[in-house]
Amino acid sequence: MTDALKGGAAALVLAATAACGAPETTTPEAEAASSQSELPEITVTDAELEGNPFRAEWTGAYGAPPFAQITDAHYMPAVKKGILEMRAEIDAIVNTEEEPTFENTILALEKSGKALERVMLVFGNITNTDTNDALTALEGEIYPMLTREQDAVTFNPELFARVQAVYDQRDRLGLDEQEARLLELTHRNFVRAGASLAPEVQAEIGQLNAEISALTTTYGQNLLNATNAFKLEITDPARLGGLSDDFKNAIKVDGEDKWVVGISRSFFEGFMASAEDRELRSQLFDGYRTVASSGEFDNGPLAIKLAQLRAKRAELMGYPSHAHYVLEERMAHTPDAALEFLGKVLEPGLARAAEEEADMETIAGHEILGHDWWFYSEKVRAEKYAFDENQLRPYFELGASTDGAFEVASRLFNITLEEVPVEAWNPAVKSYDVKDSESGEHLGLLMIDNFARDTKRGGAWMSTYRSSSDMDGNTIRPIITNNMNLVPPAAGQPALLSPTEVETLFHEFGHGLHGLLTQIRYPSFSGVYGGPDYVELPSQIMEHWVTEPQVLAMYARHHETGEIIPQELVDKMNKASTFNQGFKTTEYIAASLIDLHWHMLSSEEAAEITDAREFEKSVLAQYNIPEIIEPRYRSTYFSHIFAGGYAAGYYSYLWAEILDADGFDAFKQSGDIFNPEVAAKLKQWVFESGGLRETDELYRNFRGSDPGIEPLLRNRGFAEPSPAEG
Known part of the structure; x- marks a missing residue:
């Protein structure tokens, strides 16, 4: 999963991307600000800013934030000052007497908001990894301020008029490819945010945005509190x-x-x-x-309200539903196409799940319930494959597994990763200087935070502390962070991973590489760019190298003896690789269906929902999801869609599997999993290109054709392996 805040005001205020997993960055106030002049006054004194690290040059290694100097009290004054500076930058664009040009409008907008971006990148990351009560309170204040500024820019008629004027003459400006793409995306973001709508409609959207912003903040805080309470x-x-x-x-x-x-x-x-x-x-x-389904932290009513507000907002924007609005720019394009795709994979998944359930009941000697599945599936695995995942842990030590991921990246993309001492937000964090192997050029800094703690949100994700850019000859390389929630080992003991955890490590590293290798000059579409159905490609394709024998020999060594993992265990692991895929496929698709159906509701349909759990049951019944298989996420703890950027997009992980399975098939068919020609295309068109072109085109440039679903079905054991895989 990725969390990214990118670019200047154009991205901060227009891209509708959640800031580092923060609430939807939309309007916070009940009254939408339609121009700069209508914004409420913000004041901050020099005394309040004195000694503030966000107002000073960061001179530490690699330009990383001076974490030890930053206190909770520094955020609000720095945010206020950043907002005031961004307002002045927007005013300068609007009030110039010069005719609109790419430089004085589009590029100026891209450069705006840098001071605000600087503080928000740190704030968004820290509230996800080391939060406290003070920071939680600040989230409730700061994100409303930001979302107010978003509407102020989006609905500023003079600003949009200048953007439109430049866009109208785009074919006569002699722009290079990246300049033309920046213009196209800036204009598109304004239009999709509602800049061309009537003022009264904009005001109503602003009111809806206000409630959405507040509710997404509360939803995320409820989930963290409820999770820690159990x-x-x-x-x-x-x-x-x-x-x-x-x-x-x-x-x-x-x-x-x-x-x-x-x-x-x-x-x-x-x-x-x-x-x-x-x-x-x-x-x-x-x-x-x-979790979070009753009592003080009940998220059920919030999920219903968010679905209702999003449906109403989509209606005002001219779309049948929020899902139609979101998917317009995704690779699926329509909710029906996403549902059709899920159905093609669900059918064999359900059939396999029924077989798995029967196998477990034979071993158990009684009816299997939901809380039995994990336990008895391991019994079946042991019986069918004489294989227990715990046998593998001694060979998957965290440090060695990390080295394995680094070695794969080095061979594919000609880079080096060297551990370096860098001040971080937590002592557990390790930092790595990423360089081009041939030129020695610094590509970025990777900071890895692996272990769970009460102050850290759940899951695994990649995020950004500094965006990449190359404007006016000033090259800035990114600072990227990978985050996991591994069980901390006992003092003095190694951290030993399961195969699934190793896959997650490679997955998040793939996201990290997407941010690190970018060669795009404009932050708005550099690095990790695109809908989740595409941005999961760089992460998921990296998972394919995890269990390749050639790769296992690099890193899978017994943590005590140094012995390479025995071939016997590798064979058992590979034979069991599609084990329990019926369950895994069904629980994932069940959650994806819940997400899509929440966001396919019209405003009238959404208004009739009164019970989140009953709504879920009705959705699952439509697709014959067995009660024994609990969806991977229910509405009350589905932070991807109710407190993050994956609303109407959770299906994307499986959609991206079409791409990653088909993409890795190119290596397998070549006979070399490190084939330099295939790797060069993968690097150029997927990891370096950001949002340079539409995602369909980027993939075709890498692969030479559109992907097929067959490699995905084979990977899940729902189809026969190809000759190259056999």
């Missing part, structure tokens, strides 16, 4: 049967005879797959699937 406490060591020593050590409370399990995904899946105590599995399962 703890499964175990005081009887006899009930720990099946758990590994490493896992037991990780959940042991210091100084007490007590073990505590939370519901972050890494802890949840580890416990559910291994714990022999069925009652405890049931308790954790219920805690996970009902």
Whole structure:
């Protein structure tokens, strides 16, 4: 998953991209500001800014933020000053007597808001990785301020008139490809944000945006609070049967005879797959699937309200639903196309899931319930393949696995990654200087934060601390961060990963490379750009190298003996690679269907929804999703779509799998997983090109044709392998 805030005011205010996983960056106030003059007054004194790190040059290594100097009190004054400076920059564009040109309008807009961007990149990242009550309160103040500024720019008629004037003469300006693309995207963003609508419609959209901004903030905070509030406490060591020593050590409370399990995904899946105590599995399962669904942190009413507001806003924008608005620019283009695609994969997934359920009931000797699936699927795996994932952990040490990902990138893209000492936001963070192997050119800084903690949001993601740009001969390379939530090892012990966690490591590193390798000069479409159905391609294609024998030999060594993972284990792992895919496919598609149906509602249909759980049940029943398979995310804890940027887009991970499976097939068919010609095209058209062209065209430039679904079905075990894979 990616979280990115990119570019100047043009991107900050117009791109509708959530800032580092923050709420939708839309209007915060009940009254939409339609021009700069209508904005409320903001004041900040020199005394308030004195000694503020955001107002000084950052002279540390690689230009990284001086984290030790930044306190919670520095954010608000720096945000206010940044807003005032951006307002002045917008005023200068609007009030010039010069005729609109690319330089004085489009490029000036791209350069605006840099001081604000600087502070918000840090704020957005820190509130995701090391939050506290003060920062949570600041989110409720700062994001409304930002979203107010968004409407002020979007609905500024004089500014849009200048953008339109430049756009109208685009064929006569002699722009190069990147300049022309910046103009095209800037104009498109204005239009899609509502700049061409009547003032009274803009005002109504602003009111809707106000509520959306507030609700997405509250939704995310509710989820974090509810997640931290649930703890499964175990005081009887006899009930720990099946758990590994490493896992037991990780959940042991210091100084007490007590073990505590939370519901972050890494802890949840580890416990559910291994714990022999069925009652405890049931308790954790219920805690996970009902989180934030009742009481003080109930997100059900918020999900309903967000769906209603988005539906109404889409209607005002001239679209049948929010999904129609969102998907217009995605590779699927329409909700019907997305649903049709999901159906093609769901059908074999359901059939396989039924077979898996039958296999488990044979072993269990009783009916399987939802909280049994992980546990008994491991029993089936052991019986069918004589294979237990825990056998692999000693060969997947975190440091070695990271080195393996780096070596793959080095061979594919001719880069080096060297660990360097850089001040970070947490002592656990490691930093790497990324360089071009041949020229030695610095490409960017990668900062990796791997371990779970209570102050950190769940999941895994890539984000940005500094955007890449190359304007006016001033080259700025990016600072990228990868984040995971691995179970911290006991003191003095190595961090040993499951194969799934290694895949996640490679996945997020793929996102990181997408941000690091960019060769686009304008921040608005450099690095990670495009809808999630495309931006998951660079991450997901990297997963294919994880279990290739040639790659395993590079990094999969026993953490104590140094022995390369035995071929016998590799064979078992490969034979079991499509195991449980019926379940995995069904739980994922179930969540994707919930997302799409929430956002396919018309405003009238959305107004009739009163119970989020009942709405979900009705959706799942349409597609015959068995009750035993819980959707990967329910509405009350679906932060991707209700507190992030994946609304009407969660299907994108599977859509991108068409691309990554087809893309990796190019390497397999060539007979060389590091084929330099294929790798060069992948680097040029996927990892370096950002949003230079439409995503369909970028993929065709890499692959030579549109992708087919067959490699995806083969990867999931729903079709026979190709001769090259056999």
